Amino acid sequence: MSSTLAPRRAARTDPGPHGRRAPRRERLVGRLATLGPGIGYLTVFMLVPLALVLSYTLFHRGRFGGVVHEASTENFTRVADGLYLGVIWTSVKLAGLTTLLALLLGYPTAYLIARLPRSWRTVALVLVVLPFWTNFLIRTYAWIILLNSEGVLNRALTGVGVIDRPLELLYTPGAVVGGLLYAYLPLMVLPLYSAIERLDPQLREASANLGARPARTFWSVTLPLTLPGVLTGCVFVFVPSLGNFVIPELLGGGRTVMVGNLIRDQFLKARDWPFGSTLALTVIALLVLLLMVQAWAARRLAGGNRA
Amino acid sequence: MSDHHAGEPLVSIRSISRRFGDVRALEQVSLEIRQGEFFALLGPSGCGKTTLLRILAGFEHPDSGSVTLDGADLLAVAPHRRPVNLMFQSYALFPHMSVARNIAYGLERERLPRSEIRERVDEVLTTVGLTGLARRRPHQLSGGQRQRVALARAIVKRPRLLLLDEPLSALDKKVRAEMQLELKRLQHEVGITFVVVTHDQEEAMSLADRIAVMSEGRVRQVDAPVPLYERPADLFVADFIGANNLISGVVTADGLRVPDVGLLPCPAVPDTVGVAATLAVRPERVRLGADGGLAGVVRDVTFFGGTTRVAVDVAGLDRPLLVTVAGAAAVGLGDKTRVDWSDTDAVLLDQT
Amino acid sequence: MRRFNWLYIPAGLTYLFLYLPIVVLVIMSFNAADTPYRWDGFDTAWYGRLFADRAVREGLINTLVVATGATALSAVLGTLLAVGLARHTRSKLLDAIAVAPAVLPDIVLAIGLLAFYTAVQFTLGLHSILLAHAVFGTAFVAAVVRTRLAHVDGSLEEASRDLGATAPQTFVRITLPSLAPGIVAGALLAFSLSIDEFVIAFFTAGPQDPTLPIVIYSMVRFGVTPEINALATLLLAVSFTFVIAAQRLSRLTESF
Numbered sequence: 001m002s003s004t005l006a007p008r009r010a011a012r013t014d015p016g017p018h019g020r021r022a023p024r025r026e027r028l029v030g031r032l033a034t035l036g037p038g039i040g041y042l043t044v045f046m047l048v049p050l051a052l053v054l055s056y057t058l059f060h061r062g063r064f065g066g067v068v069h070e071a072s073t074e075n076f077t078r079v080a081d082g083l084y085l086g087v088i089w090t091s092v093k094l095a096g097l098t099t100l101l102a103l104l105l106g107y108p109t110a111y112l113i114a115r116l117p118r119s120w121r122t123v124a125l126v127l128v129v130l131p132f133w134t135n136f137l138i139r140t141y142a143w144i145i146l147l148n149s150e151g152v153l154n155r156a157l158t159g160v161g162v163i164d165r166p167l168e169l170l171y172t173p174g175a176v177v178g179g180l181l182y183a184y185l186p187l188m189v190l191p192l193y194s195a196i197e198r199l200d201p202q203l204r205e206a207s208a209n210l211g212a213r214p215a216r217t218f219w220s221v222t223l224p225l226t227l228p229g230v231l232t233g234c235v236f237v238f239v240p241s242l243g244n245f246v247i248p249e250l251l252g253g254g255r256t257v258m259v260g261n262l263i264r265d266q267f268l269k270a271r272d273w274p275f276g277s278t279l280a281l282t283v284i285a286l287l288v289l290l291l292m293v294q295a296w297a298a299r300r301l302a303g304g305n306r307a
Numbered sequence: 308m309s310d311h312h313a314g315e316p317l318v319s320i321r322s323i324s325r326r327f328g329d330v331r332a333l334e335q336v337s338l339e340i341r342q343g344e345f346f347a348l349l350g351p352s353g354c355g356k357t358t359l360l361r362i363l364a365g366f367e368h369p370d371s372g373s374v375t376l377d378g379a380d381l382l383a384v385a386p387h388r389r390p391v392n393l394m395f396q397s398y399a400l401f402p403h404m405s406v407a408r409n410i411a412y413g414l415e416r417e418r419l420p421r422s423e424i425r426e427r428v429d430e431v432l433t434t435v436g437l438t439g440l441a442r443r444r445p446h447q448l449s450g451g452q453r454q455r456v457a458l459a460r461a462i463v464k465r466p467r468l469l470l471l472d473e474p475l476s477a478l479d480k481k482v483r484a485e486m487q488l489e490l491k492r493l494q495h496e497v498g499i500t501f502v503v504v505t506h507d508q509e510e511a512m513s514l515a516d517r518i519a520v521m522s523e524g525r526v527r528q529v530d531a532p533v534p535l536y537e538r539p540a541d542l543f544v545a546d547f548i549g550a551n552n553l554i555s556g557v558v559t560a561d562g563l564r565v566p567d568v569g570l571l572p573c574p575a576v577p578d579t580v581g582v583a584a585t586l587a588v589r590p591e592r593v594r595l596g597a598d599g600g601l602a603g604v605v606r607d608v609t610f611f612g613g614t615t616r617v618a619v620d621v622a623g624l625d626r627p628l629l630v631t632v633a634g635a636a637a638v639g640l641g642d643k644t645r646v647d648w649s650d651t652d653a654v655l656l657d658q659t
Numbered sequence: 660m661r662r663f664n665w666l667y668i669p670a671g672l673t674y675l676f677l678y679l680p681i682v683v684l685v686i687m688s689f690n691a692a693d694t695p696y697r698w699d700g701f702d703t704a705w706y707g708r709l710f711a712d713r714a715v716r717e718g719l720i721n722t723l724v725v726a727t728g729a730t731a732l733s734a735v736l737g738t739l740l741a742v743g744l745a746r747h748t749r750s751k752l753l754d755a756i757a758v759a760p761a762v763l764p765d766i767v768l769a770i771g772l773l774a775f776y777t778a779v780q781f782t783l784g785l786h787s788i789l790l791a792h793a794v795f796g797t798a799f800v801a802a803v804v805r806t807r808l809a810h811v812d813g814s815l816e817e818a819s820r821d822l823g824a825t826a827p828q829t830f831v832r833i834t835l836p837s838l839a840p841g842i843v844a845g846a847l848l849a850f851s852l853s854i855d856e857f858v859i860a861f862f863t864a865g866p867q868d869p870t871l872p873i874v875i876y877s878m879v880r881f882g883v884t885p886e887i888n889a890l891a892t893l894l895l896a897v898s899f900t901f902v903i904a905a906q907r908l909s910r911l912t913e914s915f
Contacts, residue, residue, distance in 0.1 A: 026385075027747070030826060034743030035753065038736040038797055042756055045794045046763075049771030052778060105676070108669035126902055131677050133898035135855055137875045138891040142680030144879070145687065152683050185677065243764030246857065250879060260766050267770050267862070277774075280767050287764065366817055386820045399818035403836045412832075413822030464822065 056277035067273055075278035084262065088282060091258040094173060095241035098180040102188040102237045103230065105181075110192035111222075114199075125193065132186040140250050143179050144170060147251070171253030179247040187236035195229020196222075231294045238290065243283055259283055317342040317500050318363070318381075318468060323372030325358055325524075332358040333369065334524040340468070345494050345501045347515035349508060351547070355524040356504045360470050363502065364393040376467060387416070392466040396473045398457040400445040406456050407432075407441035413464045431463040434496065435489075451482040458490075462497055471503040475510055487513055508548050512536070520544050536589075542656050545587040552593065552628050554586045555658065562650065567623030568601065572650040585656045590616065590631040592652035595638065600647025603628065605638050619646055681895065688888035705889040715890065718874035725785055725860070725870055726853035729792035733849040736793065737800025738842050742834060744801065745808045760798035768794065769862035776863060783865035791863045792853040799852065800845035807841025851901065 058071045078084065113124045131139060146152050147169040154166040169175060199222065207217040223230075245260030252258075259279060266276030318340040325333040333355045340346050348356040361367035362374065365386030374381045381389065392413070401409050407428055414424045432438050435455040445453060454474065461469055474490065475483045491514060494501050505511050511518050512532040519529045520543070528540040539545035546553060556565035558579045563571045563586045573586050594600070595617060603619035606627050615636040618627040628646055638644055691702035709715060740757055760768065772791045776783060815837060819829040835842075857872035864873060878887055 026826060031743060031747040034739045034747055036743075038740030038743065038801065039753060039756060041736050041797060042760065042794065045772065045775070045790060046760055046768065047756070049768070049775035052774045053767070053771045056774065105669055105673045108666045109673040112664075112666045112670045127674065128677065130899065130902060131681055133851060133855075133902060134681070134891065134895050135872060135875060137857060137872055137879055138684070138887065138894060139680065141875075141879045141887055142684045142891070145683060146680055182676065182680070185673065189673075239762065239764055243766045245766065246876070263766055263770065267773060273770075273774060276770060280770055283764060284767060291762075364817075364821055366820075386817075387823045387825055391821075393818070393821045395814045395818055397812055397814050399812060399814040401815060401818075401833060401836075403839075412819070412824075416823035416828070460822065 053277045053280060056274045057281050059274045061270075061272040061274055066271075075275050078275060079278055079282055084279070087257055087262055088259050088286075090173075090256070091242055091260070092286070094177055094180065094256070094258065095238050098177050098184070098241045099188075099234050099238045101177065101181050102185050103234065106185060106188035106192055106233060107230070110189045111196055113189075113193055114196040121197075125190075128186050128189045131182075136183060137246065137250075139182060140179055140247055143175065143182065143251055147175055147178075170251065171255050173252070173256045175251040176248050176256045176258075179251040180241045180244060183244075183247065184237045184240055187240075188233040191229045191232040191236060192226065193229075195226040195232075199225055228298050231297055235290065235294055239287055242286065315342040316340070317376065319373075319375045320359075321373045321375075323359070323362065323369040323374065325355075325362070325367065325369045331524045333362075336372070336521075336524070336526055338519055338526060338529065340500060340502060341517075343498055343500055344516045345491070345503070345514060347511040347518045348502065348504045348521060349511040349518050350506065350521035352506055353523075354521040356506075356521050357472065359521075360393070360472055360502070360504045363468065364391055364470055365389050390467040391470065392461040392464050392468075393470040393472065394454075394457050394461045394474060396476060398445075398453050398477070400453060400456055400460075402445055405442050405444060406437065406448070409445070409456060410460045410463050413460060417464075427463055431459045434462075434493065435459045449482075450478050451486060454478065454486060455489075458493070462493070462499060465497075466499060469499045469501050471501060473505055474503060475505075475507070490514060512548075520547060522547070538654060539587065539656070542585055542587075542658070545585075545654065545656055550590050550629055550631075551587045552590065552626075554588075554624065556584065556586065558582050558584050558655065563655070565623065568621065569623075571601075571653075572648055573653045573655050574650050576655055579655065583658050585658050586653050587656055588648050588653040590629040592648050593628065593630040594647050595619075595630045595632055595636075595644060597645050597647035600645050601628075602643065602645050605640055605642045605644055608636050608638070608640060610635060619644060621646070681891075684888050684891045685895065687885060688892040690885060690888070693885060705885045706893075709886050709889045709893075712886065714869075714874050715871070715886075718869055718871035721785055721868050722854055722871040725789045725792060726850050728789040729796050729853045730846050730850040732789070732793040733796025733800045734842055734846045736797040737845055737849070738804050738835075738838065740797065740801040741804035741808055741841075742830075742838075745805055746813075757801050758798060760795040761802065765856075765858040769859045772859065773862045783863060785865075785868050787863045787865065788860045788870060791859050792849075792856060795856075795859075796849035796853060799848050800842070803845035803848060804838055804841040807838055807844075811837045847901075851898070 056067055057075055058073075059067050059069055060072060060074055062068045079088075109128070113121055113128070116124055144151070148154070151170070153169060154163075157163050158166060203221055203225070204217055207221045208214070212220065242258075243260045243263075244258065245264045248256050248258040248261055259282070263276050263279045263283070266272045266279065270276075316339045318338075320336060320338040320340075323333050323336045324331070336355070336359060348359060350356050358367055362369055363381070365384065368382065376390070381391075401412065404412065410428045410431060411424050414427060419427075428441070429438075432441060435458055437452065437455050437459065440448065440452065445456065448456065454477070458474075471490075475486055478486060487510065490501075490503075503511070503514060505514075512535075515532065517529060517531055518535055520527045520535070522543050528535060528544045530538075530540075535544065536548055539548060539551075542553070545551050554563070554565055554568075554571060556563040556568075556571065558564075558573075558576070558581065559570065560575075560580055561570055563573045563584065565571055571586060591614075601621045603621040605617060606620045607618040609616045609618075614631050614633055617630045617632065617636050617638060619630060620627050630646060688705055689701050689703060690698055691704065692699035744754060744757055768791070772787075772794075775781075776787055781787060811834075815833050816829050819833045820826070824832065855872065856870075857876060860870045861873055861876070864870065869877075875887065875890070878884060
């Protein structure tokens, strides 16, 4: 064998002057040229602003607005006050209820769309997304027309004779949940659809073939395998619902106050930025907690599926 | 390109090593590739052959060792400046460009005059037999046609060295045989040195002038196809190239002694008496129904058309002995028979 | 015979729920009455009123200026970012930074930017909204381009280098054209999100130049006016055309 081989040289321990150095420089240039602008931009216009908000939580409001740079934990004790905690709790409840309703409506819808013939699937999906592409405020406005005491729904109901006096529909927590659901339902359907569509239909067939009834197959096969999509959809709906202030204002009529309204008022009316920042930090903390639970659940599911 | 000096070393690879974390992709690899030859890097997947190819192309860099081309350091040259071109396994044809634009791409980078580019593109299209398809997009071509475009795009640059990464793996069986002949013809015609990477030993045997068999990051043997087949240098090569009967025993003056079987014919190698060794004998070298040799029972008969492979159970051997005979076999399942071979048809190998 | 599929009930409810308000809006936009609660016959007068409304017209122009600028900026930053994240780093932190604007509640980004602009004494106006919208625009373009990048054969870029192209030449001639459908799709997304965006615009707008969503907000808050119905119908028609066009475009580029 050795006759055809070139004589061996002693192994060199250092990488040598060539080979690695030139491409390393080129890689650095490539990295800077591609990542530099975007990360730089997001640093200035996102990370620095967020850091600023974070730092405000330690300060307090000056007599005429503005921020007094004296560190204290005063803002946090205020958030813990019953009134504000109550608003945060209401927000979590309403956003949670919205998410649950979105899941109950969205899952069967997504399931049905995923089972449609391919050509119809696109149409059905576009129809789900389309309202999402009209202005968010106009969609909310549509609900005012529908729910008003003289609105379409009440007139229809009185007209048919189901009720004799108009119902108080607008300016209720129910109206707020309806508005939130209307605004974010497509965000639930889309991830659910992609999770269900990816599911191998042979798995359901195998389950049926092994003697499981449709309901059993759903609980034992379909639902566990699409749970990552469920979690994603829930986060997509819960997050924007929690921080929303427009829908509670327009459909809640100021009677249903959510944490978003508090933050908005602190920044634009009371001009107490430190306290507004602290409320915002509370929202972020809740969301980070939620994302951690989601990541944990997704990891557990992935492990469970592999086993 | 007719003025090349066949046989002169073109590429010298010396003691190249490359690790990826804990994996040793290449361990002290040294090779010479000669001017004008068709060279193959053959080995199972993960043997390091692709890493070596990518080092030659410039997309990978060795941790240590050197590579020279025409005596000059190749590793210091950026990939786009090397007189080396690669035909990718996926062909990597640019989907947004026509066939002609794909082929012209490399020439445009050399800032050649338009007229010369057009001339050379036309010329190479004729060479690979694709005249008339210049305006097509890659997705409008068949697999074989795509491969010809990839080849044309690489050879039009007139590289000193053309690398081909598993060139035939994406083709179906019939087109593959056709392209195999085509590749050989082209290599003769353009006179460029070809280095092909493949895991398919038949492909390597039929294409290459010389083959380097690799396993686990090391070169096991470099040889022309016939010696490689007939005189494997070690157990790995003997087992990897073609079918082989491998039997372990101890060398004696009269043959290889195998416990419970007896003395088996093998060539005499000086100073090996008493050494544990493995005997390798090709199925087509084994005689079936001989007078002497080993007694056995036919366990399986598989008919391949031109040849038949017979598996014979021999008492004392843990694997059945394979015998290839021309045409149909004269024996049937369960028949008692004898197998034998001449000592010069067997090869003795170290057991490591 | 096939059994009735019970899933049709919740799915039907979903579509009814999604479209009932929209249908009511469209019908009401052709209502002659000056209140949406009574039907006085078919009329297109509200459209005339809408076109004559200066605030709406200026709001629309402002919105288009902001969306166009933010989209252009996002397309450049997002595309580079996507290539960088996919090919030049394995950093989880940079990954997180790049998706953060898409996950962050809008109000958090809004107050952050307001605080930031105030701290550096940046005058508020269309430019401050534009820069703010480019934050989430960049994130969405980067996300869309990255999914596209996952489908692009990495050996194309190596092939280009192998044939003698420098790294910048390869980026312009091979990487960008392969990514074009993704860049267009991402830019469309960024554009439509910017057009629709209210919360961040509301916090970062100057007093002079409200965008269309801000104009709509004050109209809705001020009271119910049928002009909004006409505007809603028009916006619906535009987004409908937009969606269909995008669908066609993506089908066209799928063969690519």
